[in-house]
Amino acid sequence: MSRDRWPGIGHALILCASLTGCVIRTSAPVAQISTYLTVTVETNTVAVVIQDGLTVRWVKHRSEPGKMVVEIEGLSAQSLGALQRTPLDQDQWTEIVRVHVDPNREPSIAGVPPVQGRYEVLSDRVSFTPSFPVQPGMTYRVELHPEKLPGSSPPKSKPFAAWFQTPAPVVTPKTTVQQVYPSASTLPENLLKFYVHFSGPMSRGGIYSHIQLLDASGQAVELPFLEIDEELWNPDLTRLTLFIDPGRIKRGVKPLEEIGPALESGKRYTLAIDRNWRDADGAPLRADYRKVFDVGPPDRDPPHPQAWRIKPPSAGTREPVVLEFPDPMEHGLAQRLIWVADSGQHKMPGEVTLANEERRWSFVPAANWKTGPHQIVASAVVEDLAGNSIGRPFEVDVFEKIQSEISDETITLPFTIR
Amino acid sequence: MKSTHLSTSLVALAIGLLTVGANGEKLTDSLKPGQPDLKSASQLAFGPEGILFAADTKGAAIFAIATGDTTPASGSHPLKVEAVNQKVAALLGTSADQILIEDLAVNPISRNAYLAVSRGRGPEATPVLVRVKSDAKMETVSLENVKFSKAILPDAPTEGVVGSGQRQSNPRQESITDIAFLEDRVLIAGLSNEEFSSTLRAVPFPFRTVGNGTSVEIYHGAHGRFETRSPVRTFVPFKIGDEPNLLAAYTCTPLVRFPLSELRAGAKIRGTTIAELGNRNRPLDMIVYQKDGKDYLLMANSSRGVMKVSTDNIEKTEPILAHVPGGGTKGLTYETIKDWTGVDQLDRLDGQFALVVRRGDGGSLNLESLPLP
Structure with a gap:
């Protein structure tokens, strides 16, 4: 100087x-x-x-x-x-x-x-x-x-x-994309959303520039996601919700004019996340992330709880109670809005895990199971991958009167601990 | 963000901003001194008596804060602050890449601009309110010992999912996408990060309790479906005759009108779609204003400059009930104000000017007044 x-x-x-x-x-x-x-x-x-x-x-x-x-x-x-x-x-x-x-x-x-x-x-x-x-x-x-x-x-x-x-920050890449849900490798054409889970807290602002949906030739699909300026994070910024733009989800039998659907049945896509996305400390991700998936036919059939199967555990153990779905369920809602009630109808403390491409829900209680009647309780808000919730398809036709409403209704599935 | 009404209510608005209630009590009398524990500050809107409403997405709450900024502005002054993001960052002792400007609102009494700012971009970010005065000087709004009240939104995530051994935080969060004040209510639009559903709430002010979010249902012309769960991006309150209404913009840009009287706890309401403004276009912010005796709506959006929509005879507009093909437009017509590029935030400064936050060269943001078109 x-x-x-x-x-x-x-x-x-x-x-x-x-x-x-x-x-x-x-x-x-x-x-x-x-x-x-x-x-x-x-x-x-x-x-x-x-x-x-x-x-x-x-x-x-x-x-x-x-x-x-x-x-x-x-x-x-x-x-x-x-x-x-x-x-x-x-x-x-x-x-x-x-x-x-x-x-x-x-x-x-x-x-x-x-x-x-x-x-x-x-x-x-x-x-x-x-x-x-x-x-x-x-x-x-x-x-x-x-x-x-x-x-x-x-x-x-x-x-x-x-x-x-002031001392320069030590910027060491340490955060990774831990998991993307749905975890299945074949997803319905009318898929509603992805969850991107990170190993640590991320930073907000300008996130959509780091996420691309690529078609089979590696070309980026134009504006596939609903870009919300507020960005849909969980409070600790470790999970991002990425909705497919509702205007880009193929509806009914008619294709969308002009812009076309984001995902088409029979094609292969890659969800690509670039490592320049900064974590909460300002460090880039440790690596790029890619999820390759195939797209299958649309799913317009709401989940039917009568087709769900319960595998009850034994009394005196902390084995999981397992609930199996014929088709994958939406991760966030199934994790949060399905629980177990004991014989006194009280919600039991414990840990929920989803596995097998979100077809298998299991619950490990905090204390040993006691004999008697129990219930698995699911909120009617729980959805499949296309946003169809229990008894309520995501799409409601224009000329049909809408009967069902978003509500606090629950479905109970009884099981007995012996 | 917005506190403007169409012509029929402009006079009432002016009176409402300066007068006390029928029983002689001021709205600020309902506020208690203390320190508002804002966990985040996203959307802003002004009410009467210099009361600033701030949405706290992280805390699932709306704060009403008495700014004390009640000296009426004199005359109409243009305002320009270049690189406002860098200047706000400097005020907060940091660099522009470490802040986010979340929203802009103009105090209709003093015409000072207020910015909701996040200092930091990670989960430990600090919410800050910054006031930009008409002489372009800026200062933080002190939240120490101010009069305020707080409404906690229902359906807020319950604290923690109980796990064995450790408590796991609840990942659900509802982002508040817009708020506004109309007459005696704060209107709040929210979007969950799990259920794809839009809630619109009308919370009486002074705050007492918050009703359950009303489920919103519109006919979305471009999709040929009822959108029971399309998210409200931005909205403005206004009156048609004596009836308070909301004009809401959704993703993929239909404009929908709701009578406010239908917003009741738990009710399912049906909006009237009055314009379809085309595809590839996200609405960002809206204001309503009057020029040469006519009523207009200005909408900032992601792809085509600002859209100016005539809202004359809005009550007579035929509702759109049929499919609009080809990502086309229908209903109320609009013109694009091409010069207004890069507008992210928008509010009315006074009868002559709008105030915008717009993107300039090299990633900088400018705060500037633009003559109403």
Whole structure:
């Protein structure tokens, strides 16, 4: 760095490899820069810049991890007294001391708002606490204008700026696509959705650019998914729901004009997820992911619980009770909305697993089974892969009166533990 | 996001924003001081008295927050903040790739713009409300010791699926796709990440209880079917005569009208499809406004600039009941405002201008006022 780049103000750049120690990096010899700046690193303090007896200290917040506080020491008693007597508003404070994000260490950062935070006048210093934790790998510019301090005329110090660079984040690819549901390799033409499960939390925003549906020749199918700006994640951002655009699902016997269906029976497709998708830490995925599947005829037949088969376990064990479906069920709803009730009709605690391409639901109770009547209870909302729920096809014809409604109805399937 | 009504209600709106209730109580009297525990902030809408409604998808709740921002604006001022995403990020001490601007709403009293921002993109992201004043200065909206109230949405995921040994979090979440305030109700559209169903709720304000989501059913011309489960993307409230209505845009863009009186807990309502605006097109945001004595709707969408739809005689528009072939259009007609490219967020600034968040060069977002077309 040269003095000319920031005319009229002193400057220092402190690069922090960790939040316990920083080094000075400058193209000019330290001796040269120290003619008007002294830079030191102290214990429990990330960095200190001193000029003409004024100290700018960048310290860790006492109680909130990741937060930093900027402290100004060495102010005259007159200045501190004036600041204590006459509280300043945010705009007035930023005239005296302000912190900016300044990744490129610009000569001027006019037009960029300073970092929002709280100013405080203490007995021997002024402190500024940014509202949010510092960002790893970011350079912050602290600008001090001693000449604007009240009660400091004539000003004895020139304005100066110091840049603090926080440690760069360690970005190691570690997250993978763990599973895509439905897990079957043949899916109905009127498939309603995919679930993409990740091994760790992901980041939101612009996700659809990382997901493609490819046809057998490797060409991307145009806009196959319902792109929702809010993005349909679970709360911990480990599962994404990907609805096929309802306008791209082939309906009835008539093909869709113009745009055509996303999936067509008899063809092979690949759901491709590229590794540049960032996880919650900003790291790319460990690998690309591809699910190759064939598309079969549409499924317009709602699931029939009378065709489901129960394999009851034995009393005194924690063997699973198994429920087998003739066709794969939708993973998320079957996992959440099928449960077991004991002889007192109470929902039993335990663990649900879906296997065999979501044709096999099983439940392991938290405690041993007791003899007596039990029930598997399924919400009527449970669906097959095409969105047909129990007794209710996904598509309802225009001229048919709609009888069934979305409701809290349940279906019970009794079994006995012996 | 929106707090605008068609002409018949513009006067009532102006009065409603500034006056107190019949019994002399202000709506803000129903709010209690404290710190709203927003877990996320997605959609925004203004009500009267500077009350900001913020949808919290993660917390499955709607917050009503008294902003105290009730000094009426004077005159009509254009506003432009270039690279608003970078500037908001700078204010929050971070970089633009670490934030998401989720929604925009204009306070109809002060005409200050409010942005719902997510600081961070992972599950630990912090929701922040940012106010952009008419002089383009920006600041965070303090949530410490503000007057607020909160409505928890029913059908919110129950805490945890009990597993053996460890508690597993419930993966179900309902994304709130839009909210609006009309008269004495907050209207909320939501889309589940499991069941493919759209819910539309009308929650009385001041908040008491939240009814079960009303199941919405429309006739979707382009598909030749009833869409019992098509998601509402965005909507605006407005009045036809004295009757409050909702105009809702669905994916694959039919425009549907609902009388608000039909939105009751657990009820199944049937909307009237009044326009089919063509395929390959996601609606993003809508406002209604009046120009030269005529009523219009502006709809930002994913593929063709902003669509301007005349809503004159909307009550007389023949409902679409037949299949619209070829991804075509039908019903109310529209013109495309080609200059308005890249608009993601839209609200009415005043009688002259709309305020938009639009994509500029190099991934930056600009906040700017555009003369109403």
